[in-house]
Amino acid sequence: MSQIDKLFELNQVGYGGFIFDESVAAVFDDMIARSVPLYADVQQSIPALVSMVEHDPVRVIDLGCSTGTSLIHLATQLPDIPLQLTGVDASAAMLEKCHEKLEQFGIAQKTTLVEADIADFEFNTTEPPSVVLMNYTLQFIPADSRLEIMRRIRQSIQPGGFLLLSEKFSHTNPKLDQQFVELYCQYKKQNGYSELEISRKRDALENVLIPHTVAENEALLRSAGFNNIELLLKWFNFGTFVAWV
Ligand SMILES: C[S@@+](CC[C@H](N)C(=O)[O-])C[C@H]1O[C@@H](n2cnc3c(N)ncnc32)[C@H](O)[C@@H]1O
Numbered sequence: 001m002s003q004i005d006k007l008f009e010l011n012q013v014g015y016g017g018f019i020f021d022e023s024v025a026a027v028f029d030d031m032i033a034r035s036v037p038l039y040a041d042v043q044q045s046i047p048a049l050v051s052m053v054e055h056d057p058v059r060v061i062d063l064g065c066s067t068g069t070s071l072i073h074l075a076t077q078l079p080d081i082p083l084q085l086t087g088v089d090a091s092a093a094m095l096e097k098c099h100e101k102l103e104q105f106g107i108a109q110k111t112t113l114v115e116a117d118i119a120d121f122e123f124n125t126t127e128p129p130s131v132v133l134m135n136y137t138l139q140f141i142p143a144d145s146r147l148e149i150m151r152r153i154r155q156s157i158q159p160g161g162f163l164l165l166s167e168k169f170s171h172t173n174p175k176l177d178q179q180f181v182e183l184y185c186q187y188k189k190q191n192g193y194s195e196l197e198i199s200r201k202r203d204a205l206e207n208v209l210i211p212h213t214v215a216e217n218e219a220l221l222r223s224a225g226f227n228n229i230e231l232l233l234k235w236f237n238f239g240t241f242v243a244w245v
Contacts, residue, residue, distance in 0.1 A: 002029030002067070008193075008200040018204035020066075020091035028067050028097065032136075034191040035201075037184070037235035042135060042166050045232065046070050047077040049242060053161055055130040057082040063118050063153075064137025065089050068098035068111070075107040085111045086129075088121050119145050123156035130161035135240070138217075139167050139209050150224030157245045163226065166233075166240040168211040180236040214239065 005027040007013075018024075024031070032039055050058060058081055062070050065087030074083055085107075089095050095113050102108040114121065118141065123129065132153050138146060153163055171177040188198050212220070214231065218241070221229050226243035233240040 002031075003027045005031040005034065007031070008197040008204070011200075013200065013204040015203050016205075016207045018201070018208045020089075020094050022093040025067065025091070025093040025097040028094065029069065032066070032069075034193065035188060036136060037187055037238045038233050038240070041233055042164075042240050043069060043073050045240070046133065046164065047073055049162065049164065050074060050083075050131055051078055051081060053130045055158060055160060057084045058131065059084040059086070059127060059129045060131040060133065061086045061088060061123075061129045062133040062135075063088050063121070064134060064140070065098060065113070066091075066094045068101050070133055070135065071098075071111055072101060072105050072107065075110060076105060083110075084127075086114060087111060088114045088116055088118060090115065090117045118149055123152060125156070128156050128158050130158050132157055132161075132163045134163065135166040136168070138165065139211055143210060143212070146220055147223055150220055150226075154225040154245070159245055161245050163221075163243045163245075164232075164240065165217070165221070165243065166238070167217055168209065169214050169217070169237045169239055170211040171237070172213055172215075177237075183236050211237070217241065 003026050007023060007027055050060060060074060060083060065071060066089060068087055071085050071087050074085060087098060092115055095115055099108060099113060102111050141149065157163060171180060185198055218229060221241065221243050228244040230242050231239055232242045
């Protein structure tokens, strides 16, 4: 069970100091549920979309799997689909929490966890994935590495499969961008965060989480070779693309 996120009530991490360490892993499920609009909808959409893939087996790789929430939804909601699940994350603390949760759900044996930087992760060409999930993770990767990663993901996915990409977005119109940031602030307040917590976290994520616009993300997907792209969900400055192969 995730602890309640009081990280930024208790600590001031400082500009650009956010890392996925033990203290974040301990509260992560509560943090993401209260901080990311549409998170529950994205989670619900994952088994629905994966159930449409007609591969046997359906190999799913979750890049930036964190505490394994998506992997658990898949394993528990699609017991009759021949799934092969792999979670990849660079944070040992997140993977430890993920392993703990997979054990609680009795699915640790069925899931492979890999501690790796996504930039170095080698896709298995003899057992290629049907589905790649990359939810709220590309935004943490340096901008100049994103295209190469997307190209490798596109090349790895079997025809009939898809990439699900969720990101925080910026907007080119500065007024709109500011208004959406304020709406997001209100959203977090409604979910129990104080102004101090919100501003401390924003400082900690400065230059760590680098959002791009919807258009930039779409252009990135197209440059990587994805042609069939849908913006599946959007809430002001958050959204999810599905890109079919
Ligand atoms: C916001 S969380 C992702 C949430 C998760 N996908 C979900 O839906 O619950 C971002 C995750 O990406 C991981 N991460 C960030 N940069 C990474 C990188 N370059 N390689 C691998 N994992 C990375 C972090 O450790 C963290 O667990």
